[in-house]
Amino acid sequence: MYHSSALPFNLFSGFTADLANSATQTELSTLMNSWDCTDYDYDVNDIDLPFLAYLTSPDYSSGDSDICTLSESTGVSETLPHFTDLLATVTTHRKNFDQQVLQEKINPQTPACVEEMSIKETKPSPVTPKDHKRRGGARTNQSVHLWEFVRDLLLSPHKNQEAVRWEDRKEGTFRVVKSDMIAQLWGQQKKNKCMNYEKLSRALRHYYKSGILERVDGRLTYKFGKKAYGWREDSPKQLT
DNA sequence: CACCGTTTTCCTGGTT
DNA sequence: CAACCAGGAAAACGGT
Numbered sequence: 001m002y003h004s005s006a007l008p009f010n011l012f013s014g015f016t017a018d019l020a021n022s023a024t025q026t027e028l029s030t031l032m033n034s035w036d037c038t039d040y041d042y043d044v045n046d047i048d049l050p051f052l053a054y055l056t057s058p059d060y061s062s063g064d065s066d067i068c069t070l071s072e073s074t075g076v077s078e079t080l081p082h083f084t085d086l087l088a089t090v091t092t093h094r095k096n097f098d099q100q101v102l103q104e105k106i107n108p109q110t111p112a113c114v115e116e117m118s119i120k121e122t123k124p125s126p127v128t129p130k131d132h133k134r135r136g137g138a139r140t141n142q143s144v145h146l147w148e149f150v151r152d153l154l155l156s157p158h159k160n161q162e163a164v165r166w167e168d169r170k171e172g173t174f175r176v177v178k179s180d181m182i183a184q185l186w187g188q189q190k191k192n193k194c195m196n197y198e199k200l201s202r203a204l205r206h207y208y209k210s211g212i213l214e215r216v217d218g219r220l221t222y223k224f225g226k227k228a229y230g231w232r233e234d235s236p237k238q239l240t
Numbered sequence: 241c242a243c244c245g246t247t248t249t250c251c252t253g254g255t256t
Numbered sequence: 257c258a259a260c261c262a263g264g265a266a267a268a269c270g271g272t
Contacts, residue, residue, distance in 0.1 A: 143270090146247075179259085192248080197260085203247055205262065210245095218258060219256070248268075255261070 022149055146203050147212050149189055151231045169233055172224035
């Protein structure tokens with residue numbers, strides 16, 4: 001049923017069957033507590049559990065077997081496209097889940113955020129100089145971080161629209177090709193019509209300090225840092 | 241309610 | 257001159 005090699009972690013025997021059969025978040029959390037994930041880079045949190053469960057389900061396994069076999073000679077995965085697909089699948093399911101949670105949180109009868117959005121849209125407002133000055137926003141309820149968004153663009157050419165492309169895939173360097181486009185895409189994601197590349201790039205620069213991105217020479221060029229995960233083509237540690 | 245992390249907004253100054 | 261880059265500062269906002 002479950003393909004151990006498809007998951008970016010080692011799992012102990014019997015774990016996956018339990019995982020797939022766990023009905024509630026609490027059950028899943030309890031189960032996860034018994035698993036030591038310290039050996040892996042992947043940072044698992046509760047929200048990932050439904051997707052881990054999905055990966056172990058018959059639904060997932062029906063069409064995908066022998067994913068991510070490792071070459072004995074090179075030690076590198078020979079079926080990387082499958083792994084990329086897998087990551088994309090997990091990402092999609094995660095997003096759907098996030099949307100679902102969001103929808104449950106928002107009572108359609110009292111659409112506070114919709115109201116807020118319409119205010120934002122219909123009322124550019126007679127701003128006083130001060131009002132105009134600071135109108136920040138935090139991360140969205142969709143829980144997608146900017147760097148993950150960029151990573152997903154790099155991994156999903158169909159969404160990408162050539163806004164960003166790999167400069168050196170192995171090094172993790174990438175280049176923003178269309179700065180306006182990527183800002184627009186990010187703005188769509190965050191439902192923020194005021195997003196532009198200036199602001200997006202400032203947000204990217206904040207990642208230098210946390211190690212998610214590293215500085216590299218060259219305009220519009222960035223590099224994934226040690227704290228970034230899921231972007232690698234061959235990640236033996238994850239494939240085990 | 242306080243605090244934290246992330247992102248947004250704005251800004252100044254420097255570089256390509 | 258336009259487009260970027262580097263960061264500081266402050267604020268917004270979701271999550272805990």
